[in-house]
Amino acid sequence: MGYTVGKVATLAGITVKTLHHYDEIGLLSPTGRSEAGYRIYAGPDVERLQRILFYRELGFSLDRIARIVNEPDTDATEHLRQQRELLGARIKRLQRMISAIDREMEAGKMDIKLTPEERLEVFGDWSPEDYAGEAEQRYGDTEFYRESQRRVSSYTKENWLEIRAEQDGIESRLAVLFEAGAAPCDEEAMDAAEAHRRHISRWYYDCGYEVHVGLGEMYVVDERFRASYDRLAPGLSGFVKDAITANANRAG
Numbered sequence: 001m002g003y004t005v006g007k008v009a010t011l012a013g014i015t016v017k018t019l020h021h022y023d024e025i026g027l028l029s030p031t032g033r034s035e036a037g038y039r040i041y042a043g044p045d046v047e048r049l050q051r052i053l054f055y056r057e058l059g060f061s062l063d064r065i066a067r068i069v070n071e072p073d074t075d076a077t078e079h080l081r082q083q084r085e086l087l088g089a090r091i092k093r094l095q096r097m098i099s100a101i102d103r104e105m106e107a108g109k110m111d112i113k114l115t116p117e118e119r120l121e122v123f124g125d126w127s128p129e130d131y132a133g134e135a136e137q138r139y140g141d142t143e144f145y146r147e148s149q150r151r152v153s154s155y156t157k158e159n160w161l162e163i164r165a166e167q168d169g170i171e172s173r174l175a176v177l178f179e180a181g182a183a184p185c186d187e188e189a190m191d192a193a194e195a196h197r198r199h200i201s202r203w204y205y206d207c208g209y210e211v212h213v214g215l216g217e218m219y220v221v222d223e224r225f226r227a228s229y230d231r232l233a234p235g236l237s238g239f240v241k242d243a244i245t246a247n248a249n250r251a252g
Contacts (some may be wrong), residue, residue, distance in 0.1 A: 002032055002040035012049055013235075017181030025067050028052060051079055058086055059245040061185055097214040118157045144211075148204045163203050170196050174240055175232040184242030193240070193247040209248040216244035 006133060009016045023039070024029040028049055032040035041049075054064045068082075088210075155163070173192045182189050193212075200207040207215075219237045220227045229237035 001033075003041055003046065004034075006028070007051065008041045008046060011046070011051060014053070015181040018183065021181075021183070022052070022062075025062065027062060027069075046210075051083075051182045054083055055086075056183075056185075057242070058090060059062075059185075059242070059249045061249075062183075067090075094217065096191070097217070108237060118160075144205045151204060166199055166203075170199055171229070171232060172242065175236055176237050179233050180238040184239055185246040189239075189243040190247040190250055193243040194242075196244070197247070209251050213245055213248050216241035 005012070005016050005019050007169070009019055019028070019039075023030065028045065030039040030041045030045055032042060034040050051069050052065055055068060056062075060068070069079075170192060173190070173195070177186070177189050177192060184190075196206050197212045200212070219229060220241050226237040229240055
């Protein structure tokens, strides 16, 4: 049984534009065509796509993925073995990142010196204090937490308005790229992720790439952060996480 490009996109949770791009670069080309000339994907095509998406989830570039899935004499069982090894390595990496975040990440009890009217103007109905208790309990003894506390305690309303405008601009940029079908490893997406990292470093604390990747994971795992991104575009949180990971890999 064959699948149309729209059906495959729906099943895989990706865009039709992404599938067209994979076809154009020779990474995944459908083996059939309908009588009307439309792309038709066979079972082996879908299996290949599953492997491609797995390696993309791990942050591999499309060129590297092509080399992996095109390896001669590599059967499905061998691919599964490779994937299991990579998942094990990723689990260990995530465990290290969690430890690093637990030691160092600032999560935001903010000493915000604004009047109620100014708070409404800057934050609207969002309250930074909603995260404060958990942040202090988990990160109160870290230098990142203390550094962020020192910085935000001196910010004026004008500072906060600038912060919010800069943050909204970065998030809008990511949302536009996502809805346009960009891949997280595209240059524009990685550049937007880098702007996000620099925004944190500029206003809160020195955010290295490893901590930034940990934040990206949190944007997906923590439902509050996930909802904050996905309100702009459903699924945006996962795209942001992947773009952050790709940007960190690009940095070496």
